């Protein structure tokens with residue numbers, strides 16, 4: 001019990017079942033502008049069914065629910081690939097400055113110089129970090145960045161009348177959104193099996209490269225946390241075949257400040273600002289997936305682009321981009337995410353970002369060495385090779401010997417106040433557990449995670465049934481997953 005953490009357990013009703021008619025948590029201010037009569041046809045026939053609760057009832061409800069939940073502010077959260085890193089609170093404060101939040105995006109340029117400057121300077125900062133000459137910060141997710149990248153590849157080949165290029169090659173260690181984005185853009189996706197060590201198989205790649213290939217899409221470091229050692233050779237082969245090199249740079253935390261995308265031979269890449277640059281991931285967003293491209297592709301970037309006229313000292317949006325793939329999103333992307341990221345980049349500076357990378361890599365490797373010593377765990381694929389920001393451990397042996405699976409371990413970890421790593425991904429490892437501790441965790445916290453895993457492993461070998469029953473100290477314990485899938489109850493009849 002010493003190392004465990006107890007979560008609050010509130011018997012909390014639904015908000016609709018609380019309160020009483022007439023109670024209000026907030027009374028809007030009187031309008032100080034003339035009211036407008038809404039035509040009858042647009043008016044509601046009956047009042048909206050909203051909860052009627054006092055402010056205290058509302059606040060306590062939300063606080064109690066948060067206490068029955070796990071978050072990065074509560075405990076460790078080593079969710080590989082979906083990076084839940086600690087993001088400095090100061091950036092949250094900056095993102096809430098009302099000079100930004102109260103500004104309507106249709107405001108004329110001259111009255112939103114500061115906001116356009118933020119977008120422009122982020123474009124410039126990402127150019128420096130990645131080496132590219134053109135950057136858009138409009139895509140609102142990593143996957144949307146990938147989609148943009150694929151549309152740019154298409155525009156490039158089409159303009160050259162190179163219309164045979166209808167396929168995209170993707171290694172099987174890629175993140176799942178890569179093939180999905182290529183397919184959405186209309187490409188046929190060919191999955192390339194990796195070597196047994198988890199790297200790109202050069203012979204397989206060479207055999208697949210021909211004049212029908214539009215792009216090679218690679219996640220580097222890949223989902224095993226491995227940096228591709230043959231990346232320069234791969235770029236050479238891909239370019240020789242007339243195809244483009246696409247980098248899924250969502251794992252940039254593992255290499256930031258150490259190498260640029262262009263020095264590895266990439267033509268297009270996206271970043272996940274919500275993994276690397278100070279915005280929490282998870283829960284479906286909001287995110288930001290800027291895309292960088294080399295010179296020859298700049299003209300295809302989405303419209304509009306933020307530009308700066310040095311002579312007039314004036315920021316504006318350039319919509320006059322005849323070769324652009326067009327607009328992807330209302331207005332200019334997820335502005336608040338972009339603002340947090342710029343604040344993060346400026347506060348760290350180039351040297352600081354390098355340190356972020358070093359600490360993230362050190363933490364991942366420290367944890368990996370400790371986890372591999374725990375009975376029942378292995379670190380498959382390139383066992384001896386150090387990882388970048390994340391690694392995959394597999395309790396496959398433990399499952400064979402005790403029946404305890406990655407899923408059981410993930411649930412049991414919650415009794416220690418540690419969120420599960422990402423499990424069962426990537427698919428190329430049995431019982432994969434993908435750990436990404438991030439640069440934010442201290443050694444004490446890493447040791448706590450190791451201790452949790454060690455105690456769970458000990459219990460698995462002594463009394464597996466006890467592990468099957470965990471978690472016992474959380475707000476709610478194991479759900480009946482079978483009934484949830486087969487007989488889901490998706491609504492609750494409220495008293496009102």
Ligand SMILES: Cc1ncc(COP(=O)(O)O)c(C=O)c1O
Nearest residue numbers: 081082141142143175177250287
């Ligand atoms: C390596 C990698 N690529 C792409 C994505 C897709 O990003 P998003 O979830 O923002 O669409 C992720 C998600 O975290 C990722 O980890």
